[in-house]
Amino acid sequence: MTQQDVDLARRIIAIAADHGLDADPASVSVMELGLDTARSATIAPVWAALLTGSAEAQGRGSPSDEVRDATGRIPNLWFGDADEPGTPRQRFHVEVYVAPEVGQQRIAAAVAAGGTVVDDSDAPSLTVIADQDGNLGVVCVARSPAPED
Numbered sequence: 086m087t088q089q090d091v092d093l094a095r096r097i098i099a100i101a102a103d104h105g106l107d108a109d110p111a112s113v114s115v116m117e118l119g120l121d122t123a124r125s126a127t128i129a130p131v132w133a134a135l136l137t138g139s140a141e142a143q144g145r146g147s148p149s150d151e152v153r154d155a156t157g158r159i160p161n162l163w164f165g166d167a168d169e170p171g172t173p174r175q176r177f178h179v180e181v182y183v184a185p186e187v188g189q190q191r192i193a194a195a196v197a198a199g200g201t202v203v204d205d206s207d208a209p210s211l212t213v214i215a216d217q218d219g220n221l222g223v224v225c226v227a228r229s230p231a232p233e234d
Contacts, residue, residue, distance in 0.1 A: 110184035114191075116160045117180045119223075121167035125150040132162055178221045185209070188226040195224070 098108060122128060129150035133143040137154045144150060152162040167176065183191050188209050195214045196202065203221070204213035212224045 111187045111190065113184060114187075115182040117182070118160050118162045119165050119178045119180055120162060121165045121174075121176050121178075123167050125164035129164065136162060175219070175221055178223060180223045180225050182225045182227060185226050185228065188212070188224055191224050195222070 101108065120128075120132070129143045129152060130140040133152045134140045136142070136152055136159050142152050142154060144153075150164050154161075167174075181191065192202065192212050192214065199217050200214045200222075202212060203215045204211075209226050210228060211226075214222050214224065216222070
């Protein structure tokens with residue numbers, strides 16, 4: 086998130102308020118996929134081509150191997166560090182980005198549905214939740230940069 090994003094959001098909030106509209110942060114979320122691998126530079130072109138039809142989607146708008154669809158029709162795919170292939174563990178996980186005022190509600194809903202918080206050491210920014218089979222998902226809350234004076 087950049088200061089430009091924050092400025093735009095503040096402008097949208099002001100326009101909505103001028104029209105008597107209230108924000109509903111609970112209705113907005115963004116999902117990303119994360120794939121843990123020790124070889125992101127090697128496998129990223131395959132995933133870029135598979136997901137978007139073009140290996141050129143690798144790194145689009147980011148300094149990493151992340152796969153980003155220019156049309157926004159598919160979720161971003163980013164690569165986390167992992168042990169060498171063959172290590173038995175979950176390799177994919179889902180990240181759900183929500184507004185700060187919604188994070189705790191989303192976590193509570195997942196726990197009420199049978200999930201378990203397995204790591205909240207980076208809360209409120211990141212909270213890892215496991216389903217009953219041990220599959221992981223992450224509730225991500227983006228913190229706004231400090232306002233410029």
